[in-house]
Amino acid sequence: xxxxxxTSDMLNDAYEIRKxxxxxxxxxxxENEIDQFESSSTHVIGYDNLQSPFATGRFRTYxxxxxxxxxxxxxxxxKLGYGKxxxxxIEAAAKEADYHTLTLNAQCHAQxxxxxxxxxxxxxxxxxxxxxxxxxxxxx
Numbered sequence: 170x171x172x173x174x175x176t177s178d179m180l181n182d183a184y185e186i187r188k189x190x191x192x193x194x195x196x197x198x199x200e201n202e203i204d205q206f207e208s209s210s211t212h213v214i215g216y217d218n219l220q221s222p223f224a225t226g227r228f229r230t231y232x233x234x235x236x237x238x239x240x241x242x243x244x245x246x247x248k249l250g251y252g253k254x255x256x257x258x259i260e261a262a263a264k265e266a267d268y269h270t271l272t273l274n275a276q277c278h279a280q281x282x283x284x285x286x287x288x289x290x291x292x293x294x295x296x297x298x299x300x301x302x303x304x305x306x307x308x309x
Contacts, residue, residue, distance in 0.1 A: 171224070171258040174212035182222035183214050183239075190241035197298045202239075210238070211266065213259055215251065224255050228263050234270030235263045256286055264309050271309060277301040 174180050184203065191197040206229055215224030226240040237259055242251055263271060275283050277294060280303055284290075288305035295302055 171213055171215045171255060173262060174214050179214050180212060183212050183225040186222055186225045186241050186243060187239055189243060195300060201298060211262065213262065215255055217246065224251055226255055226259050228259055231272055234272060235268035237271055237273040252282060253286065260309055269309055271307045273305050274302045275305045277303055
């Protein structure tokens with residue numbers, strides 16, 4: 170179901186999910202969604218039973234650990250438990266890459282979701298692309 174991206178087709182699938190979720194649904198400008206960290210990140214893609222891409226995320230080196238970013242699931246696949254499975258896969262991949270501290274900028278509406286996975290908040294709410302976020306961390 171979830172895999173580390175290792176082909177250009179898989180990466181394009183991840184970008185398409187991000188465009189649908191962040192650009193079309195949330196109004197993030199495309200030029201801000203695709204950024205300078207694409208090539209230095211480890212990307213993850215999820216394919217459903219019909220081999221259709223439906224979920225993505227990435228992580229990269231950040232400070233003394235890894236930063237998880239661009240976590241997205243298509244609307245058609247939300248509320249089915251895939252978010253938890255995706256995060257568990259990302260965390261396992263990060264741990265395998267020898268990261269022990271994870272950081273993410275959670276959209277505030279998803280804060281409780283990340284708390285159920287063991288993340289704790291750090292600092293104050295801030296705006297990123299006109300969406301309220303909070304920094305969250307977890308040790309693995």
